[in-house]
Amino acid sequence: xxxxxxxxxxxxxxxxxxxxxxxxxxxxxxxxxxxxxxxxxxxxxxxxxxxxxxxxxxxxxxxxxxxxxxxxxxxxxxxxxxxxxxxxxxxxxxxxxxxxxxxxxxxxxxxxxxxxxxxxxxxxxxxxxxxxxxxxxxxxxxxxxxxxxxxxxxxxxxxxxxxxxxxxxxxxxxxxxxxxxxxxxxxxxxxxxxxxxxxxxxxxxxxxxxxxxxxxxxxxxxxxxxxxxxxxxxxxxxxxxxxxxxxxxxxxxxxxxxxxxxxxxxxxxxxxxxxxxxxxxxxxxxxxxxxxxxxxxxxxxxxxxxxxxxxxxxxxxxxxxxxxxxxxxxxxxxxxxxxxxxxxxxxxxxxxxxxxxxxx
Numbered sequence: 497x498x499x500x501x502x503x504x505x506x507x508x509x510x511x512x513x514x515x516x517x518x519x520x521x522x523x524x525x526x527x528x529x530x531x532x533x534x535x536x537x538x539x540x541x542x543x544x545x546x547x548x549x550x551x552x553x554x555x556x557x558x559x560x561x562x563x564x565x566x567x568x569x570x571x572x573x574x575x576x577x578x579x580x581x582x583x584x585x586x587x588x589x590x591x592x593x594x595x596x597x598x599x600x601x602x603x604x605x606x607x608x609x610x611x612x613x614x615x616x617x618x619x620x621x622x623x624x625x626x627x628x629x630x631x632x633x634x635x636x637x638x639x640x641x642x643x644x645x646x647x648x649x650x651x652x653x654x655x656x657x658x659x660x661x662x663x664x665x666x667x668x669x670x671x672x673x674x675x676x677x678x679x680x681x682x683x684x685x686x687x688x689x690x691x692x693x694x695x696x697x698x699x700x701x702x703x704x705x706x707x708x709x710x711x712x713x714x715x716x717x718x719x720x721x722x723x724x725x726x727x728x729x730x731x732x733x734x735x736x737x738x739x740x741x742x743x744x745x746x747x748x749x750x751x752x753x754x755x756x757x758x759x760x761x762x763x764x765x766x767x768x769x770x771x772x773x774x775x776x777x778x779x780x781x782x783x784x785x786x787x788x789x790x791x792x793x794x795x796x797x798x799x800x801x802x803x804x805x806x807x808x809x810x811x812x813x814x815x816x817x818x819x820x821x822x823x824x825x826x827x828x829x830x831x832x833x834x835x836x837x838x839x840x841x842x843x844x845x846x847x848x849x850x851x852x853x854x855x856x
Contacts, residue, residue, distance in 0.1 A: 702784030712738035794818030
């Protein structure tokens with residue numbers, strides 16, 4: 497596969513800025529803040545298909561539409577330095593032992609700025625005690641955590657998570673990142689996003705409501721700026737990590753609730769009662785700020801209407817098109833105070849945005 501050329505990075509980022517300026521040219525916009533990424537070694541999680549040929553297997557990538565024409569990957573410069581350190585000795589060990597290589601079809605890497613690393617080996621076969629012994633030796637030799645997966649089977653040799661440490665304006669926050677759960681892939685860019693969100697929250701009053709909180713990425717970092725925080729998320733895996741992160745960071749003004757944004761909208765508008773909220777008196781909160789970090793589809797219409805009641809809206813978006821659709825409604829009641837783009841995925845068309853809106 498072609499290695500990205502770091503000398504083209506600045507011009508590609510400029511193109512993304514131009515794209516955003518064009519898309520939002522019919523809206524009242526502040527000057528756009530641009531947060532650039534490291535041009536190499538910025539992805540802290542990645543996955544590879546494994547291809548078998550002539551008695552060996554290797555990391556494979558494919559051109560779109562050419563699934564039978566693999567390109568062998570021996571290094572992956574956009575992945576973290578830790579991933580690149582692991583890749584070669586891992587594959588050498590796998591190829592030396594049939595129990596590790598046979599019917600292996602995918603390998604996933606999850607690493608952190610703090611150097612923690614988790615490797616998931618995924619198979620088209622049942623995993624037995626022989627595999628477990630070989631995998632434990634691999635784990636010890638590479639100083640990584642190893643998980644084996646096959647259909648209806650998950651073997652965790654030690655643990656199925658890594659502990660990330662992010663430095664946000666001089667303060668360290670710790671985050672449990674569970675295998676299979678969502679995490680921001682560009683860890684250093686995540687630090688910049690959290691720093692931006694902290695500065696956007698400066699001086700805001702009252703309590704914070706967060707929808708789509710994931711593992712508590714934003715709510716953990718922002719809890720100190722608000723009196724109380726309620727954060728919602730539908731994923732059981734993410735909520736489990738969020739609770740762990742709340743405890744490990746010694747935060748006592750944050751409450752996580754496992755429910756979707758649509759359900760919470762129904763609850764706060766008193767359309768439905770939920771047993772999951774039996775320990776939370778929503779009427780006792782002074783929500784003046786809401787933070788949303790929705791999937792690519794953006795917010796549904798009812799959630800958009802619901803968040804319009806708050807004085808301040810922090811909107812994190814991974815899709816400028818759906819962001820604009822939502823902003824066309826939100827700007828009927830709110831002004832855009834800050835707009836930032838975060839280059840989470842260099843060398844791709846993807847653009848992450850952060851918007852602070854204040855009620856008129």
